[in-house]
Amino acid sequence: xxxxxRESIIQAAGGDMEAFEALYKATSGFVYNVALRIAQxxxxxxxxxxxxxxxxxxxxxxxxFKSSFKTWAYRITVNTALNHCRASMKDKDxxxxxxxGELASQRNDLKEKIDRQDSEAKVSEMLAAxxxxxRAIIILREIEGLDYKEIAETLNIPxxxxxxxxxxxxEELIVCAKKGVASHEVR
Amino acid sequence: xKCDKVQEFLFTDYIDGLADKETEARxxxxxxxxxxxxxxxxxxxxxxxxxxxxKREGPPGHIWYRxxxxxxxxxQEERPALGGILGTLKNIVTGPRYVFARATAVxxxxxVLVFAAFVVQRNYMTTEMSREELYGLVNFELxxxxxxxxxGTEIEKYFL
Ligand SMILES: [Zn+2]
Numbered sequence: 001x002x003x004x005x006r007e008s009i010i011q012a013a014g015g016d017m018e019a020f021e022a023l024y025k026a027t028s029g030f031v032y033n034v035a036l037r038i039a040q041x042x043x044x045x046x047x048x049x050x051x052x053x054x055x056x057x058x059x060x061x062x063x064x065f066k067s068s069f070k071t072w073a074y075r076i077t078v079n080t081a082l083n084h085c086r087a088s089m090k091d092k093d094x095x096x097x098x099x100x101g102e103l104a105s106q107r108n109d110l111k112e113k114i115d116r117q118d119s120e121a122k123v124s125e126m127l128a129a130x131x132x133x134x135r136a137i138i139i140l141r142e143i144e145g146l147d148y149k150e151i152a153e154t155l156n157i158p159x160x161x162x163x164x165x166x167x168x169x170x171e172e173l174i175v176c177a178k179k180g181v182a183s184h185e186v187r
Numbered sequence: 188x189k190c191d192k193v194q195e196f197l198f199t200d201y202i203d204g205l206a207d208k209e210t211e212a213r214x215x216x217x218x219x220x221x222x223x224x225x226x227x228x229x230x231x232x233x234x235x236x237x238x239x240x241x242k243r244e245g246p247p248g249h250i251w252y253r254x255x256x257x258x259x260x261x262x263q264e265e266r267p268a269l270g271g272i273l274g275t276l277k278n279i280v281t282g283p284r285y286v287f288a289r290a291t292a293v294x295x296x297x298x299v300l301v302f303a304a305f306v307v308q309r310n311y312m313t314t315e316m317s318r319e320e321l322y323g324l325v326n327f328e329l330x331x332x333x334x335x336x337x338x339g340t341e342i343e344k345y346f347l
Contacts, residue, residue: 015262017255024251032246049246053254123241126234141203142238148203167198174230177237 004069013060020060024053027070030144031077037139038081038132040124048084052077067153074146074154078136085132129176134169141166193217193224202231 004026011019031052036045055076063072127135140146140154152159193214200206201214218225 017258020258021251021255024254028250029243029245032250033243036244046246046250049250050254050257054257057258119237119240120242123237126237138238142235143241143243148205163199166203167195170198170202170231170234173234174227177230177234 006065009060009063009065009069012057013063020057023056027073028053031073034074034077034136034139034144035081037127037143038078038135039084040128044084044088048077048081051084052080055080071150071153074140074144074150075156078140078154082132082136126173126176130169130172134165134172137162137165138169138173188213188217190217190221190224193221194227197224197228197231202228202235 004023008019008022012023028049032045032049035048035052036042039045039048052073056073063069067075127138130138137151137155140151146154148159148162151162155162157165196206196210196214201211206214218228
């Protein structure tokens with residue numbers, strides 16, 4: 001994503017709807033993708049995307065240019081998506097207590113997976129093995145291509161935590177992708 | 188270098204191209220003679236390649252229209268200060284949000300108006316000031332209310 005110009009942010013913050021539309025066009029791609037990969041459902045991703053841009057619109061006046069707009073938008077997206085996951089996990093817990101939730105939701109997810117292509121399905125499956133927090137860091141690094149410093153700023157954690165979380169998440173991915181290859185022998 | 192140290196690098200700095208040349212060379216050397224670590228390296232590279240291969244799609248077009256509608260319909264009840272003093276007063280009288288502010292503000296307006304009317308008989312300059320004071324006070328009252336309901340919630344989450 002190209003960095004957004006300061007003027008267009010100020011214009012959009014001042015209520016200029018055309019400027020805000022340009023901002024949306026420049027950033028909605030990564031917002032939607034990060035949301036989709038973290039939440040893993042198109043309907044959730046749509047809801048999160050709308051929510052993120054409502055927040056951006058509401059808080060644009062307070063944006064202080066201390067971080068880049070891109071980092072700011074990534075942060076809002078990841079936080080909104082993680083909150084969304086936590087909320088729906090809570091709902092799931094309630095059903096799980098009756099021992100039916102897990103299976104039902106897996107069946108729903110499966111239908112959506114079949115609709116996508118093979119590599120798509122593989123990636124979805126791999127990411128599904130991770131916790132939402134682990135998914136977030138893997139997506140930022142591997143799909144969005146952020147460096148350690150940008151990830152640290154986005155998730156508001158120290159660089160060493162970025163490193164240890166990445167390691168842990170990549171270990172999980174390998175365990176899932178090729179069962180039995182690495183992690184048992186690692187330790 | 189031992190396997191666990193090598194793999195520590197493999198999972199982070201090495202694969203992300205952050206290890207210095209010397210460390211990289213030592214790891215490569217180890218990998219050349221260690222099938223276990225080589226397998227780990229290949230597995231990381233494979234998962235990474237499939238993650239990078241996924242298509243990135245944009246959001247469906249209807250999201251923008253839904254968003255625009257939500258923003259435009261939200262704007263009408265936003266920030267009374269923007270609508271000028273008449274909008275502010277209208278909001279106090281008719282707006283549903285300012286139940287508590289309304290009584291105070293109306294009392295305040297009456298008080299200041301009485302005071303202004305009293306002063307205007309003597310001095311034109313004082314009247315001008317009172318009018319400013321009136322607007323200032325009403326605005327202050329509303330800004331306080333706005334602050335209570337709107338700020339310090341969403342923004343904090345992203346900056347803390
Ligand atoms: Zn080894």
